[in-house]
Amino acid sequence: MYGKGIIKGLGVTLRRFIDTYLDDFAWWGRRYFNPEGIAHRSSKNTRGIFTVQYPEEKLPVPEEFRYVPFLVYDERGDGGQEIRCTSCGICAKVCPPQCIWIVRTNDPQTGRPVPEPAEFFIDADICMNCGFCAEYCPFDAIIMDHDYEIASYQRNVFNMQQLLKPASYYKGIRPLNYQRNEQERQAKLAAKAAKTEAAS
Amino acid sequence: MATLDRTDTLDLSALAPESVKADTRPSFEGWIVDKAKLIDVATALRDRHGFDLLSSVTGVDYFPDTMEVVYHAYRTIGGPGIVFKVQVPRHDPIEIPSLTPVWPGAEFQEREIWDLFGIRFTDHPDLRRILMWEGFEGHPLRKDWREPFYEEDYKPLKSRWPEGHYVSSEDKTVYKDNLQYPPNFDPEKAVFDGEASLYGALARYTTTDAGLKTDRIVLNLGPQHPSTHGVFRAAVVLDGETIVSLKPVMGYLHRNHEKIGERNTYLQNMPYTDRLDYFNSMSNNWGYSLAVEKLMGVRPPERAEYLRVIMAELSRIQNHLILIGMLLNDLGAMFTPALYAFEERELILDIFEAASGSRMMCNYHRFGGVARDLPDGVLEKIRGLVLERLPRKADEFERLLTENEIFISRMQGVKVIDGDDAVRYSITGPVLRAAGVPYDVRRAQPYGVYDRFEFDVALREHGDLYDNYLIRLDEIRQSLRILQQAVSQMPEGPIIAGKPQYQVRVPAGEAYGRIEAPKGELGYYLVSTGKPNPWRYHVRAPSFINITALEKMCVGKKIADFVVILGVIDIVLGELDR
Numbered sequence: 048m049y050g051k052g053i054i055k056g057l058g059v060t061l062r063r064f065i066d067t068y069l070d071d072f073a074w075w076g077r078r079y080f081n082p083e084g085i086a087h088r089s090s091k092n093t094r095g096i097f098t099v100q101y102p103e104e105k106l107p108v109p110e111e112f113r114y115v116p117f118l119v120y121d122e123r124g125d126g127g128q129e130i131r132c133t134s135c136g137i138c139a140k141v142c143p144p145q146c147i148w149i150v151r152t153n154d155p156q157t158g159r160p161v162p163e164p165a166e167f168f169i170d171a172d173i174c175m176n177c178g179f180c181a182e183y184c185p186f187d188a189i190i191m192d193h194d195y196e197i198a199s200y201q202r203n204v205f206n207m208q209q210l211l212k213p214a215s216y217y218k219g220i221r222p223l224n225y226q227r228n229e230q231e232r233q234a235k236l237a238a239k240a241a242k243t244e245a246a247s
Numbered sequence: 248m249a250t251l252d253r254t255d256t257l258d259l260s261a262l263a264p265e266s267v268k269a270d271t272r273p274s275f276e277g278w279i280v281d282k283a284k285l286i287d288v289a290t291a292l293r294d295r296h297g298f299d300l301l302s303s304v305t306g307v308d309y310f311p312d313t314m315e316v317v318y319h320a321y322r323t324i325g326g327p328g329i330v331f332k333v334q335v336p337r338h339d340p341i342e343i344p345s346l347t348p349v350w351p352g353a354e355f356q357e358r359e360i361w362d363l364f365g366i367r368f369t370d371h372p373d374l375r376r377i378l379m380w381e382g383f384e385g386h387p388l389r390k391d392w393r394e395p396f397y398e399e400d401y402k403p404l405k406s407r408w409p410e411g412h413y414v415s416s417e418d419k420t421v422y423k424d425n426l427q428y429p430p431n432f433d434p435e436k437a438v439f440d441g442e443a444s445l446y447g448a449l450a451r452y453t454t455t456d457a458g459l460k461t462d463r464i465v466l467n468l469g470p471q472h473p474s475t476h477g478v479f480r481a482a483v484v485l486d487g488e489t490i491v492s493l494k495p496v497m498g499y500l501h502r503n504h505e506k507i508g509e510r511n512t513y514l515q516n517m518p519y520t521d522r523l524d525y526f527n528s529m530s531n532n533w534g535y536s537l538a539v540e541k542l543m544g545v546r547p548p549e550r551a552e553y554l555r556v557i558m559a560e561l562s563r564i565q566n567h568l569i570l571i572g573m574l575l576n577d578l579g580a581m582f583t584p585a586l587y588a589f590e591e592r593e594l595i596l597d598i599f600e601a602a603s604g605s606r607m608m609c610n611y612h613r614f615g616g617v618a619r620d621l622p623d624g625v626l627e628k629i630r631g632l633v634l635e636r637l638p639r640k641a642d643e644f645e646r647l648l649t650e651n652e653i654f655i656s657r658m659q660g661v662k663v664i665d666g667d668d669a670v671r672y673s674i675t676g677p678v679l680r681a682a683g684v685p686y687d688v689r690r691a692q693p694y695g696v697y698d699r700f701e702f703d704v705a706l707r708e709h710g711d712l713y714d715n716y717l718i719r720l721d722e723i724r725q726s727l728r729i730l731q732q733a734v735s736q737m738p739e740g741p742i743i744a745g746k747p748q749y750q751v752r753v754p755a756g757e758a759y760g761r762i763e764a765p766k767g768e769l770g771y772y773l774v775s776t777g778k779p780n781p782w783r784y785h786v787r788a789p790s791f792i793n794i795t796a797l798e799k800m801c802v803g804k805k806i807a808d809f810v811v812i813l814g815v816i817d818i819v820l821g822e823l824d825r
Contacts (some may be wrong), residue, residue, distance in 0.1 A: 052650030059647040089597055091631040097590060110620060113604040115302060136408035141749045142513035144406050149411040160409075168413040177518035177610045182618070182748040191604070204413065223622075 050177045067095030069230035080104055110221050113178040114190035115171045115203075119217050126213065131188035133162035138180035138189050146173035167210060171214065187228045193220045259327060262291055270332060272785055274542075275755025277317075277330025282343050285542055289318075289349045297322045298329055299670050301350035302761065303359060303770050303787040307625045308366040309383050310390035314341050317408060317772065319787075320350075325691035330759070331338050334411055335366075344657040345371040352673025355795045358497060363388040377409070378824060379446055387503050394506070401780045402510055405507055430643050448493030449484050458490035463491060466806070470499050474810040477820030481809070487547030488805045497791075500824035508784035513539055515615070515785065521608040523626075524822040526566050529558040530764040532612035535818070537694060538760030538771040539614050542753050550618040550740045552696045554734050557629065558599070558611060560726040560764075564637065565592040566817075567677075567719040568766035574716065574814040578657060584647065591640050596630060601625045614751050616743025622727070626734065633730040634662055641723050658713035661808055663815060664712050664800050672796035676767025676789055678816055681718040688763035699736075699817070700729045712808075715815040722765075750779055766790055766817050786825060 068092070071078055078084040085104055088097040099106055100117040116138075120128040150166035153159065182189045192212075197203060218225040259278040260267045266281035267288060280288050292298040307315045314337045321328040335341050345368035346353045357368045358377040358750065368374055376383065385392045398404050398418055406412060413652035469480035478499035484492040504523065508516050520535045521528035534557055540546070547555070571589030596606040602621055603609040611618055648654055664674065666682040679686055687704040689697040705721035707714035754775040759771035767789025774783035778823035793816050800816075801809050 049652055052652050056647045056651050061645055089594065091594065091628070091636040097593075108599040109604075110622065111604040112600060112604070134408075137749060139408035140403040141512075141514065141520050142403075142407070143511060145402055145407050147407060148413045149408045151409060151411065166410075166411075166413075170413075170415075175518055176602055176605065176608065179514070179518070179749070182747070185768075193435070193823075202415070204415070240625070 063095055070095045082107065107194050110223055112193055113176055113181070114177065115174050115192055115193045115197065115205075116169065116178075116180055116189050116210075117192050117212045118167060118207065119188055119190055119214050121214050122123050128213075130163060130211065131186050132167065133186060133188070134160070134164040134167075135162075135185070137183055137185065141179045141183050143177055144173045144175050144177065146170040146175075164207065167207040169205045169210060170199065171205055187232075190217050190221070190224075217235075224239050257296060258328070258391070259288065259292075259331065262288055267331075270330075270420055274754065276757070277332060279332050279334055282333045282335060283558060285344050286346070286349060288331065289346050292320055292329065292331075293349060297324070298331075299323055300675075301346070301352050302675075302768060303772060303785070304346070304353050305772055305783075305785040306360040306388070307774055307783045307786075308364060308388065309388050312339060314364065316343055316360065316366065318346070318460075319770070319772075321691070323685075323686040323691075327692060330819065336348065339365065340367055340762075342367045342369055343370050347371055350365070350673065351671050351799075352792060352795055353547065355791065359791075362386070363503075364816070365389065366686045366738065373494075375444055375448065378501045378712075380498070381442070385647050386527075387506055388509075400510065402512060402515060402812060409550070422639075430701070430737065444662065445482055445494060445496060448494055449482060450603055457668075462663075472498075475813065476573070476818060478637055479813075479818065479820055479823065481537075481813075482807065483801075483809070485806060488807070490801045490804055490809060491800050493809070494631070495794055495797050497794075497820075500820045500825050502825070504825040505784055508786075509781055510783075512779045513753055513781060514749060516575060516781070517612065518608065518610040519637075520786075521610055522821055523788065523825065524764065524766060524769075524819045526569060526819060527562045528607060528609040529555075529562040529611060529766050530762060532609065533559055533695075534734055534762045534764065534769045534771050536612040536614055536760075536762055537762060538773045539753060541758040541760055542756055542773060542775055545615040545744050547616045548741045548744055549696075549738045550620075551744075552740045553733050554602075554617050554621070554742065555695055555735045556611070556700075557730060557737075558602070559600060560628070560693070560730050560733070561595050561632075563726045563765040564723050565595045567642075567723050568592055570814075570817050571648070571716065574811065575648065575654075577810050578654070579812045580654075584644075587644070587647070591637065595637070598625060598632070613743055613747060616741070616746055626737070629730070630734050633727055633734060638727055641720060641727070646721060649720070651797070655713065658710060658716060658811070660681070660813070661712045661804065663710055663715055664796055665713060666781065668796065672799065674793050674796060676763070676793065676817075677705070677718045678715060678793060679724060680705055681707045681714040683708045688761055688768055692761075694760075695763055697729075700732050702726075702728050703824050712811055712815055721798055741765060753758055753777070753781075761787070764789055766819065766822070767793055788822040788825060790820075790823040794818060794823065 074084060085099060087093060119131055121132045123129050134149050134151045136149060139149050141156040146169055149164050152161040152163050152165040154161050178191050180189045249439030260269060266284040268279050270277050270279050300321045300323050303319040305317050307317060309315060314332050316333045318331050319328055333341060333343055335661040345357055347357060357371055357379060359376060360366050361368060361374055362378055363386055369800050396419055431482055431810050460493060464485040464605040466483045466485055467480060468483060469475040470478040480496040482494045482496060483490055517532060523531050568588040568591055572585035575584035576582060599609050600606045602619060602625060603611040664682055664683045667680045669682045670684060685704045685706050690704050697704055702725045705718050705725050707718045753775045755775050757774045759772045761768055769789055772785040773781050776782045802814050
């Protein structure tokens with residue numbers, strides 16, 4: 048019968064239309080604007096419309112999600128900041144679009160470099176969010192962020208003050224990575240302590 | 248095991264002993280052919296030895312002495328390929344006979360070499376610039392050509408570290424903007440070429456049919472036209488509604504990816520490959536890491552190989568879904584099929600995001616493995632998709648469209664290209680298979696662990712638009728078959744060979760890595776000198792080469808068919824323009 052194919056196809060769209068309402072009833076009051084509903088709409092069992100109403104609702108980002116990096120500092124007991132970065136330059140060297148500029152600190156007396164950056168720039172407009180800097184940083188001092196809402200009317204060139212975020216923030220967005228890094232750090236410290244003990 | 252690392256054992260020097268010599272440079276392969284004998288050798292290869300598919304043609308600038316053109320030819324019946332090269336002294340004019348008469352698929356690639364290297368191809372039918380505009384000064388891929396705001400030949404740049412200081416590129420010109428004029432250039436007085444050469448290349452558009460002098464219509468489709476999927480333009484000569492002649496115009500998105508690639512270190516190129524075919528960054532990564540791994544001589548561990556297969560096949564599924572959806576959009580079925588396709592893609596991108604950290608710019612591969620293992624629960628999610636949801640959705644697409652009478656009457660019988668022509672024009676991927684040539688790199692020269700999976704090379708016979716649509720559904724089904732096997736066989740173990748390094752040591756030599764990307768054969772040609780940066784980095788982009796036959800496909804058809812033909816070729820401008 049001519050037209051059978053069209054009717055079959057329209058059946059698919061009608062099915063979707065009905066499914067949306069069926070799912071609305073099945074998830075009455077829970078389908079929109081709550082995390083459970085969002086998770087359902089991005090699972091394999093979702094039916095019908097599964098639009099996420101951005102910006103009222105946001106998809107949760109997975110832990111590995113990467114956006115423009117930030118610098119990590121550890122909070123000292125007295126409220127001071129201990130910047131993890133040693134300005135070794137690996138991130139600046141590995142950065143594909145070369146958007147990281149590090150100004151090194153020199154000791155005023157000896158003129159030798161001090162392992163702490165004087166200034167640290169990231170041009171977020173050039174950054175391609177590849178995540179290499181965080182991946183290859185030996186000190187876990189630079190980490191990819193989860194905050195993707197950085198649109199602005201100016202160019203986004205972040206200096207060190209804008210880039211610094213506490214280690215607790217890092218722990219908040221990437222708990223598993225943080226845990227892994229901490230274990231490695233503890234292991235390294237223990238190994239070092241054992242070495243010095245053996246030497247003495 | 249994969250036959251990746253071998254080229255064909257055919258002794259080319261037997262053809263013409265005094266003008267063909269083996270390439271004896273260490274870690275180089277293939278044959279160096281005298282340019283006077285090039286056409287004879289190529290014809291013999293094609294006719295007597297069955298190398299009917301010219302995969303890639305590219306130039307290399309061995310500054311300061313030699314220019315080289317490298318040809319990679321394969322048999323569509325499968326097996327290893329053959330490499331042959333022509334070397335000429337590096338002073339202008341540099342001339343090499345064109346291979347377009349032997350393999351018409353060389354046409355655009357030779358134009359690209361002329362454009363970027365300044366090598367002239369004698370007897371080329373239409374040797375104009377292709378990616379840069381007429382009137383552009385210089386040939387950018389030559390080693391002595393330097394871009395505006397040139398800093399250094401190789402990254403990392405010293406101004407970042409250790410002599411770090413921030414300078415915005417806007418501050419570098421008096422106009423406070425990203426532009427640079429040549430000295431004595433006055434934009435007010437400049438006279439541009441006006442594209443006379445483009446229109447000159449089109450078939451003559453004044454006819455004297457039946458004694459009447461009539462002008463045919465020249466129509467420019469694009470660069471801003473929704474059916475061209477980006478900034479692609481076709482200059483078309485029309486006789487009524489029938490296409491008489493057509494020339495694609497491209498390069499609007501050109502950023503000289505290859506020059507950037509030669510400035511980058513090997514690892515830095517990885518995220519740049521994401522931006523070629525931005526729907527399939529997982530496949531692009533694979534082609535590149537394959538070429539570098541071939542040079543380095545490492546093999547990824549089992550688990551990494553399986554992860555690669557899973558990601559590449561998921562990527563193929565979402566690519567074909569988008570193609571079908573957008574094809575219907577081009578046909579005028581405003582947006583319902585496209586959004587249905589995007590829904591499934593969304594779920595696949597969620598997996599990419601969880602595994603790699605990004606939905607589209609995945610940057611997932613590393614040399615000798617992949618960047619990260621799958622987080623908890625993601626493998627379950629993949630299982631749910633490939634075992635339950637996606638097969639169901641493929642059937643749903645089938646019900647939605649395949650029998651639709653309007654769709655069929657529009658698609659069936661509109662020939663895109665037949666098999667022989669497709670091979671001559673170096674077309675690869677689904678378009679070639681829809682024309683009845685069962686050529687798929689996953690089978691013809693298996694890479695990774697593809698030799699372990701049971702799947703069929705999807706094949707259709709007629710080569711019309713409808714077959715080109717059906718083959719996408721077939722390929723989705725075959726990819727699902729591969730995925731179902733891959734997720735059930737997935738071994739445990741490490742995901743990268745050796746320790747992750749940010750500076751890899753790549754020994755000197757050349758390598759050509761190719762994979763079956765969703766759009767066709769994606770190849771990477773690399774020349775290493777042992778330094779941290781590649782000397783030559785070339786991408787054989789399937790979109791770019793498949794478009795070579797666009798005129799052949801469209802002449803004699805209606806203008807409305809052009810839109811659909813372009814839709815089924817499946818171009819993506821990030822890769823086409825590079």
